[in-house]
Amino acid sequence: MLKARIIPCLDVDRGRVVKGVNFVDLVDAGDPVEQARIYDREGADELCFLDITASHEDRDTIFDVVGHTAEQCFMPLTVGGGVRTNDDIRKLLLAGADKVSINTAAVKEPEFVRRAAEKFGSQCIVVSIDAKTAAGGRFEVYTHGGRRATGIDAVDWARRMAEYGSGEILLTSMDRDGTKLGFDIPLTAAVADAVPVPVIASGGVGTLDHLVEGIVEGHASAVLAASIFHFGTYTITQAKAHMKAAGVPIRDDA
């Protein structure tokens, strides 16, 4: 049967990991390629890089990072952050990425998602949605790292993005992100139950039980976490053992 996926995410700024793990055997804790290799070795199911490089002239650093990672880690690699054009996508795929995540550019121009899916195939287009709870039990899409409200309903938006060809939805609760209080389960379940494509739950993981909740109660197909793995609170191996013990189907033969 198909297994729930655990996806560690690394924030990369100018080619360096922003919040890295202090593994004892790590030669260079800021090197995303080394971090990726550790996650690979521990059996991460996929890997995600979020490029947060602000300055335009430094933006090409991500291509080297992706290229070197793809030489050493043979698992799906998603890269997000600043993906605005088909040319951005092409360059990331040529560097060795398998999927790209699109966030703000999709809100600005939804047709971009359609064009990207037609050109590269839905399998490599992930639409990333940042959402917050709004009045009346609804959820609203935000952009710019949760600072800018759009007035768009998150469930409707996810449905529309799937229709436009997004092969997957990466859903981040901006209420929960960084809180370690767990995923926003009502948000996750509302989106996962509304779209035919897989949903990756993100934002708020603080314990291994939260990972289980994302799958079991949130109906997500995958769970993404950054800090619990970055700071060495838990390893991927521990996360998988915990999920397996809780009855979540996971891959543990890697």
Added chain:
Amino acid sequence: MSVVIIDYGSGNLRSAAKAFEHAVAAAGLDLTVDVTARADDVDRASHVVLPGVGAFADCKQGLEALPGMVDALERAVVRQARPFLGICVGMQLLATTGREHGEHAGLGWIPGEVVALEPADPSLKIPHMGWNELCLKGPSHPVFEGIAAGSHAYFVHSYGYACADPAHVLATVEYGGAVTAVVGRDNMVGTQFHPEKSQATGLRLITNFLTWRP
């Protein structure tokens, strides 16, 4: 001796090329890995790899747009029986017909149709995306050497290969019913999953393919 990976404008060949390069180096094989769009490179190849992502018809058209490529593939794979590996849509192109957005002719090397996945359980997501367990069929094929039944491979697809002859199905996975995971006959193998993304299991299959003497 060279492995050619056919570049017909379909998706990410870089990660496939890197996995093959890694497998060649790790096993100490005397092979070069060439990503090519040229039919004459196929004529010279010892192994042929046809990757592919996206829609069936787009991939077929992309392949046909390369001058002489389909003929070169017929010569190398069908007549001269050199080892061939199709990956994902590159595997689906082996079929007689693809039924994705209309009806399109495939290469027709392994009889069958490529049809939409319709899991019996409607809550299952489409695409079938992620790691699933391989169920190996029949007598073990050399490309599965060292790969245990139940090993996981990485899938992402919305259409599946319905083989006309069940003997051509070398492995399946369970996703609301049995879904074809690997097809093969004679010197041809095709994987619905992505060996280049399937960590140790995938690299093992690639190495097995490169050392296979059909």
